[in-house]
Amino acid sequence: MDSSLHPDPYMRLLGFEVVRLGPGEAVLLAEVRAEHTNIHGYCHGGFLYSLADAAFALASNAHGTPAVALCTHMEYFKAVRAGERLEAHAREENLGRRTATYRIEVRSRARVVALFTGTVFRMESKSEPKA
Numbered sequence: 001m002d003s004s005l006h007p008d009p010y011m012r013l014l015g016f017e018v019v020r021l022g023p024g025e026a027v028l029l030a031e032v033r034a035e036h037t038n039i040h041g042y043c044h045g046g047f048l049y050s051l052a053d054a055a056f057a058l059a060s061n062a063h064g065t066p067a068v069a070l071c072t073h074m075e076y077f078k079a080v081r082a083g084e085r086l087e088a089h090a091r092e093e094n095l096g097r098r099t100a101t102y103r104i105e106v107r108s109r110a111r112v113v114a115l116f117t118g119t120v121f122r123m124e125s126k127s128e129p130k131a
Contacts, residue, residue, distance in 0.1 A: 011054050014047065018058065024092030024100075026059040034082045043080035051088045052104040052116035059090035059102055060120040067100065067120035078113040086113070098122050 011018075011028075014036075020027040028051060036047040052074065060067040080086065087107045094101045104116040 008054065008057070010050070014050055014054075016051060016054055021058055021062055023063045024059055024095065024102075026055045026062065026088075026090040028055045028058070028088045028090075030086045030088075032080055032082050032084050032086060037082055041081070043082070043084070043086075045074075045076055048076065048080070048086070048106055048114045049074050049116070051086060052090075052106050052114065053118075055088035055090035055104050056102050056116065056118045056120075059092060059104075060100055060118075060122075063095075063122075066123040068123065070099065070119045070121050072116065072118040074114060074116045076114045078108070078111055080108055080113050084108045088116075093117075096122075 015030060017029040018026065019029055030051050032043045036044055038044040053072065088104055089107065090102055090104045092100060093103050099119055099121055101119045102117065105112050106114040106116065
């Protein structure tokens with residue numbers, strides 16, 4: 001994989017794979033391993049959150065304007081077991097001059113197991129004129 005598509009050491013640590021990346025969109029894959037489970041034997045919510053957050057970060061920064069999270073929200077719908085393959089699909093919902101909002105669905109097979117929404121602050125790049 002091109003390292004420019006996978007710049008985050010945390011993503012590498014968790015084994016996330018970037019399969020699509022474009023302005024305002026990203027798709028990541030991950031396999032839930034035993035070390036990603038909680039005390040109940042299901043996928044840890046932090047792992048699901050990390051996957052969604054990584055897709056959010058990549059999609060929001062893919063325009064070339066540095067973007068940082070202002071707020072996020074995660075809802076968990078279905079339990080996930082070790083061995084399941086997850087996909088995080090990030091889609092831009094609104095793009096403004098200084099903020100943008102994204103919706104990320106985390107899926108296992110055809111079912112949506114979690115929903116993440118987030119808003120970023122788009123920082124002024126050095127090449128942009130000041131308003």
